[in-house]
Amino acid sequence: MNKKGFLRIAATATVAALLASGSVAVWAQGSETAGASAAPAASTAKEVRQANRALSRKVYAALAKHKEIDAGNISVVARDGAVTLNGTVTDAAQIDSVAAIAKTVPGVKSVANRLSVQRPMGE
Structure with missing residues (x-):
């Protein structure tokens, strides 16, 4: 089989998979709303972007209240x-402090702390 024949088969399979997945998604949506009462719009x-920002x-405002923490690099x-x-x-102690402060903010469900200690230049 040459390269063009293989690419044609791969493209056909990809289109078929996309069509099949689209059909399932439409069917699933229809079944969810068929017997349910009107739910609030998502x-x-x-x-969502505005809420995240x-x-x-x-x-940031909660961190700014703690003068011992320089949030400029966070x-x-x-x-x-x-x-x-x-x-x-x-300072290494600030890593845990920043995470603890973030956890106290209303609306925060979880905190992934990827902070590190800034090394002085030349080390």
């Missing part, structure tokens, strides 16, 4: 209540 993607800002990413902390701090 949040739009824009509303608002939660990130709340975590990034906060929030997704549906799960907060990820990235970046560096100046």
Whole structure:
């Protein structure tokens, strides 16, 4: 079998798989709403992004209240209540402190702490 024949078969299989998965998704949606009462509409993607940004800002604000922590090298990413902390701090003790502060913010469900200690230049 030459390369063109193989690519044609692979493309056909891919299209068939996509069509089959689309059919299942349409069927599944129809079965969910057939007997159920009207449920509230799901949040739009824009509303979800706004909520995630608002939660990130709340975590930054909570960190700003603690003058001993330099949050300038910390990034906060929030997704549906799960907060990820990235970046560096100046002291190893601050790693746990930042995570503890983030956990106290209303709306935070979990914290993934990926902070590390900033090494002085030349080491």
